[in-house]
Amino acid sequence: MKLTTLTFAAAMVAGTAMAEGVVAPQDVVMSEYGEVATSLTGKPGDPERGFEVYSKRSLGNCVACHEISTLDVAWPGNVGPMLDGAADRWSEAELRGIVVNSKKTFEGTVMPAYYRVDGFIRPGNAYTGKAADDSFGPLLTAEQVEDVIAFLSTLKE
Amino acid sequence: MNFKMLSVVSAVALAMPTLGAAGPDDDTLIINEEIEVVTKAEPAEHLDGALYEVISGWHFRNDDTQAIEMDDFDNPGMLGVENAMATWNTAEGSAGKSCADCHGDAAESMKGVKATYPKYDEKAGTVMTVQMKVNECRTERMGAEAWKYDAGPAIDMEAMIGSQSRGMQMNVAIDGPAKPFWEKGKEIYYTRYGQLELSCASCHEQNYGNMIRADHLSQGQTNGFPTYRLKNAKLNGAHSRFKGCIRDTRAETFSPGSDEFIALELYVASRGNGLGVETPSVRN
Numbered sequence: 001m002k003l004t005t006l007t008f009a010a011a012m013v014a015g016t017a018m019a020e021g022v023v024a025p026q027d028v029v030m031s032e033y034g035e036v037a038t039s040l041t042g043k044p045g046d047p048e049r050g051f052e053v054y055s056k057r058s059l060g061n062c063v064a065c066h067e068i069s070t071l072d073v074a075w076p077g078n079v080g081p082m083l084d085g086a087a088d089r090w091s092e093a094e095l096r097g098i099v100v101n102s103k104k105t106f107e108g109t110v111m112p113a114y115y116r117v118d119g120f121i122r123p124g125n126a127y128t129g130k131a132a133d134d135s136f137g138p139l140l141t142a143e144q145v146e147d148v149i150a151f152l153s154t155l156k157e
Numbered sequence: 158m159n160f161k162m163l164s165v166v167s168a169v170a171l172a173m174p175t176l177g178a179a180g181p182d183d184d185t186l187i188i189n190e191e192i193e194v195v196t197k198a199e200p201a202e203h204l205d206g207a208l209y210e211v212i213s214g215w216h217f218r219n220d221d222t223q224a225i226e227m228d229d230f231d232n233p234g235m236l237g238v239e240n241a242m243a244t245w246n247t248a249e250g251s252a253g254k255s256c257a258d259c260h261g262d263a264a265e266s267m268k269g270v271k272a273t274y275p276k277y278d279e280k281a282g283t284v285m286t287v288q289m290k291v292n293e294c295r296t297e298r299m300g301a302e303a304w305k306y307d308a309g310p311a312i313d314m315e316a317m318i319g320s321q322s323r324g325m326q327m328n329v330a331i332d333g334p335a336k337p338f339w340e341k342g343k344e345i346y347y348t349r350y351g352q353l354e355l356s357c358a359s360c361h362e363q364n365y366g367n368m369i370r371a372d373h374l375s376q377g378q379t380n381g382f383p384t385y386r387l388k389n390a391k392l393n394g395a396h397s398r399f400k401g402c403i404r405d406t407r408a409e410t411f412s413p414g415s416d417e418f419i420a421l422e423l424y425v426a427s428r429g430n431g432l433g434v435e436t437p438s439v440r441n
Contacts, residue, residue: 075371129404
């Protein structure tokens with residue numbers, strides 16, 4: 001049971017086999033303004049798991065660049081803006097687009113694209129410094145993207 | 158004596174308000190109460206306004222880390238310099254010669270070298286770093302083996318040679334035959350590598366002074382290299398630092414000693430023209 005889940009997760013990350021109803025990174029439809037209208041999993045995300053994606057170094061590590069004043073996470077960075085009230089400023093479709101590939105919303109931004117698998121220069125195998133191999137996948141899974149969107153949607157003032 | 162000095166420094170540090178995630182501080186770097194180092198300079202013209210002030214990485218470290226660099230007795234990087242001094246005087250290789258046999262007193266013959274390297278070399282027809290020049294002497298003049306790039310003896314020797322220029326201002330040449338190498342280094346500097354798509358400029362030009370997680374971003378200058386890092390407790394070469402920074406973008410890196418890093422070192426050094434040499438600097 002455990003094993004199946006693991007194998008399944010690895011296959012998903014590699015972008016080879018997508019679970020039913022999950023949109024693969026190559027198939028994401030983005031509007032001219034950078035919105036992604038529909039859920040990548042066809043289901044709403046879980047805000048609590050989304051907070052983990054936001055704060056864990058091994059997941060989204062959003063806190064490397066962002067701070068949320070109401071949350072106590074050690075060492076938030078300030079390369080990006082404070083995310084307080086983000087859901088007042090952006091619709092869900094816009095937030096999804098920002099996480100999937102923020103470059104469409106903010107031209108030239110330093111914020112990474114979390115659900116894209118092509119167009120990189122010298123992509124590596126995670127943080128090893130070695131070239132990417134066929135385990136290469138998006139920074140976050142479709143579920144993780146939806147979870148972090150659900151979390152961001154709670155950021156209202 | 159030294160211990161006392163340090164305690165005074167930390168007492169002062171404690172009494173001062175914390176800066177938080179602010180920009181560079183306004184402290185003054187004087188090493189051994191004697192060598193004044195220029196740590197903020199007018200940007201060179203070739204920077205084209207990319208920076209309004211050129212600032213040493215020393216200003217982005219906390220007072221305790223800064224203090225360690227201000228006294229050779231406290232600076233652990235000086236142990237590498239001492240090692241290299243012993244090597245300097247030891248004959249090695251089939252020619253039975255030491256560095257000192259040809260170059261005499263390093264304090265005189267190596268003064269100013271760090272400030273002008275990497276440098277275009279007529280004979281080799283390429284830009285050479287200090288480590289490459291040392292290996293040229295070892296293989297062509299001493300009959301000794303080349304040292305591995307950025308490793309033990311090579312980095313100690315580079316630190317020793319660099320320390321002879323402390324206080325002198327960086328002034329690498331980028332014109333004439335060096336120009337194409339400089340252009341290549343510049344292109345690398347602005348290329349957004351890896352899955353995170355970050356260039357050197359993303360962090361060190363657009364965001365110096367900001368925090369990226371717990372790291373206070375500096376301008377990524379090389380005037381203090383080789384640098385002693387408290388984190389890994391050894392002297393680190395510029396190419397090794399470049400490699401670590403590129404790895405952190407989830408990219409396939411280049412190797413220390415590669416043509417790419419030689420060009421990048423020249424370009425990055427040129428961004429710091431005007432800054433005083435700090436070698437061996439101390440960073441976290």
